[in-house]
Amino acid sequence: MTPPWAQRADGGRSPTKRGPEGQPSGRILEGIKWERPESQGKVTILRPCRPTRCARNLPVAARGQPAVKRIFTSLWQSSGVKETARRQNDKQSGTGLRGEPESQSPCGEVIVKSVPMIADYVVPLIGGLENQCSDLSLRFVSSPELESITPLTPTLHIRAGTRPAGEALFVKPLGTLHFGLYGAANYVARLGLPQGYDDLGRFGFVVHDRAWNRVPWEKWLVAHYPQAHIFLYSDCENAHRVAISSGHCLGFLPSSALLNFPNLVEVLPPHPEWSAPMWLATHAETMRKPHLANITQSIGERLARVWA
Numbered sequence: 001m002t003p004p005w006a007q008r009a010d011g012g013r014s015p016t017k018r019g020p021e022g023q024p025s026g027r028i029l030e031g032i033k034w035e036r037p038e039s040q041g042k043v044t045i046l047r048p049c050r051p052t053r054c055a056r057n058l059p060v061a062a063r064g065q066p067a068v069k070r071i072f073t074s075l076w077q078s079s080g081v082k083e084t085a086r087r088q089n090d091k092q093s094g095t096g097l098r099g100e101p102e103s104q105s106p107c108g109e110v111i112v113k114s115v116p117m118i119a120d121y122v123v124p125l126i127g128g129l130e131n132q133c134s135d136l137s138l139r140f141v142s143s144p145e146l147e148s149i150t151p152l153t154p155t156l157h158i159r160a161g162t163r164p165a166g167e168a169l170f171v172k173p174l175g176t177l178h179f180g181l182y183g184a185a186n187y188v189a190r191l192g193l194p195q196g197y198d199d200l201g202r203f204g205f206v207v208h209d210r211a212w213n214r215v216p217w218e219k220w221l222v223a224h225y226p227q228a229h230i231f232l233y234s235d236c237e238n239a240h241r242v243a244i245s246s247g248h249c250l251g252f253l254p255s256s257a258l259l260n261f262p263n264l265v266e267v268l269p270p271h272p273e274w275s276a277p278m279w280l281a282t283h284a285e286t287m288r289k290p291h292l293a294n295i296t297q298s299i300g301e302r303l304a305r306v307w308a
């Protein structure tokens with residue numbers, strides 16, 4: 001009598017050769033017996049003391065292949081996995097299937113990392129970019145820290161000062177950003193307007209914390225007034241605007257701040273050293289992807305029109 005572990009998955013008896021101890025010959029993989037009955041054209045799966053039905057009627061893709069490889073090849077060809085994968089590859093490559101409309105290219109998350117104090121310019125200009133990509137998600141980061149530009153994550157760097165250097169970079173000039181020295185109307189009414197650049201010693205200022213004396217206008221302040229009274233240190237853009245508009249101190253802001261804080265007064269004419277050339281930089285690998293290149297060019301052209 002044939003023992004239970006030698007029964008075929010379909011309930012029959014295995015016609016294959018027996019080993020020296022009466023057990024069916026074949027390959028053993030993790031306790032599972034795989035056989036290839038030549039006469040039936042099916043794959044037989046044997047388990048010790050328990051027959052299995054998972055391989056019933058499974059076609060053999062190629063008789064010359066090992067049993068495990070044949071099974072996965074059969075699943076690949078018969079279950080629609082191959083066709084599904086081909087459709088997905090076509091969508092990602094933008095070619096599309098014959099008779100199907102081309103879908104939008106997926107973008108995912110794109111990081112826009114900028115120097116501080118220019119959110120008033122950047123955020124209003126990114127509207128409509130979602131029409132260029134099906135799943136665009138923008139992350140705006142305002143930080144004085146300059147990080148390396150790498151191709152790991154799609155990142156657009158908006159920088160001020162010297163042109164970003166690097167052979168593998170795409171760099172677009174954006175024009176010049178002008179800053180002014182502002183104070184609230186009640187603050188100016190209390191202390192009066194400064195009589196000139198040499199009269200700023202009696203006013204308090206709000207400056208950046210980690211970027212202290214790094215941005216152009218704060219470099220100028222340190223050079224001319226090393227002992228200037230710093231009322232507030234903060235790397236938060238909104239903290240600068242609130243501290244100035246609340247009448248606590250003077251501070252450097254772009255002219256766009258007047259749109260949201262009409263009580264601000266420009267206390268002195270802008271100094272040339274308060275301005276900075278602006279650049280849009282990203283890695284060259286980012287520009288090789290058409291949808292990311294379009295987003296980069298759109299943001300660059302919009303900012304260049306504002307700062308030209």
